[in-house]
Amino acid sequence: MMDVGIKFPNTGDFTNHNVIENVLNYIFTNPTERHPDRKPKPLHFLGVPYIGHPPQIDKLIACFKLIRESQNQTIPQQIWHFTINFPIKFSSTYNEYFYFADAIASLFSYQYPVAYSYHTENKTTGNRHSHFHYIVSTSSYISDHPALDADHLMQYLMQMPAIAERYNINLYFQQRQEELKCLNLTKIF
16 A cells, blocks of 8 residues: 655635636646746646537636636635655556546535645655645535535545545655644544
């Protein structure tokens, strides 16, 4: 069984006006004014209406924003951002771990928009390892469905180890208790 970590890389509350656009552009390495040479990654997303083919990042961003604007049940925090980090770099681009990544996204997608992307570079440490970035909207696309606050997020996080086990993965939190408390999360596995 492979030990794989889950981490919330930012302890910010994600309340600023441009957070959806900034974070989605980041995980899909979409070229921006500040970073015009980025090579875009494939878009992986669930829980959003059809946005055309091939999907475009600006339409995905607009969809996340529109869902938030049309919902009565919102919280100041607009998204959750977490990563699932493998101790290795995958030898092939698409393998069984992409099915695992999709299963995690599917978990949220029955109520909330979710996008994810595959990365191999860790900008903080400079190490190269396979990891998936997830962005989950705190606003549901279902009318009057509760916002995805920390309490509701915990319910999803508690289901992740069972999904991981099906892929021969032992999922654990990579963060210290103090960091999780900052996010209003407590250790659950």
